[in-house]
Amino acid sequence: MWRDFQLYCNEKAKQYLGVSKGAINNNKDTSWWNEEVREKLETKKTLFKLWQQTKDDDDHQAYKIAKKIAKRAVAQAKATARDDFYAQLETASNDREIFKLAKRKHQSSRDTATNKxxxxxxxxxxxxxxxxxxxxxxxxxxxxxxxxxxxxxxxxxxxxx
Structure with a gap:
């Protein structure tokens, strides 16, 4: 009964309200993104696709290793970006700069920044x-x-x- 109700609600919502393509810019914080992270994530993605095609245990192990390496690279890049943020906070000369930095950090960490x-x-x-x-x-x-x-x-x- 609930599944039918859900399907009915979704169908009617699409009919009356239309379907949004979502926000144009989600304002996610990407200050940590760099070329090294991109390469490691691309390698992980390629190895995952290979493992999905072959279903081989060796390919699965290679993917798991690449996944760990990519996760570590993302964590290190985020930590570096965080350190840069804290350095900017320490060198801020007045309250206004501190509040600007805090506001920018808050905006970048929000889950959804724009309305649909x-x-x-x-x-x-x-x-x-x-x-x-x-x-x-x-x-x-x-x-x-x-x-x-x-x-x-x-x-x-x-x-x-």
Whole structure:
């Protein structure tokens, strides 16, 4: 019953609201990304694809080693970037610079930095969090009322027999 409800909700949501392609820029912190990390992740990805094709234990072991190496490279790059951030904090000359650094760090660590946009029932694009939240509330209220109406009709039809 819940799976059917979920499928019905998703279908109706797509029909009424459309499907968003997501945020254009997610503002994730990439200050740690460098060429060394890119190469190690590319190697890991290639070895994973090879292992998936061959299903060989030797290829699996090579992939696991590359995965450890890539994980270590990412951790070291992130630690270096963090050290740079702390060095900037220590050399900040006033409160304003400290708050700027803190704000930038907070923005880069947020899970979602931008809204996903949806359309209202007239097709107008909604951009504010409040409008989007109100539209979802309105949509689910309509949806639940429609389901309740169907349930009532089915009960009436069953009693008619």
């Amino acid at each position: 946009f949806i359309k209202n029932d007239q097709g107008k694009l909604l951009t504010s969090n409040e409008d989007i939240r109100d539209r979802w509330k309105e949509y689910y209220t309509e949806l639940l009322n429609e389901i309740e109406h169907r349930r009532d009709n089915s009960k009436r039809n069953m009693h008619a027999f």
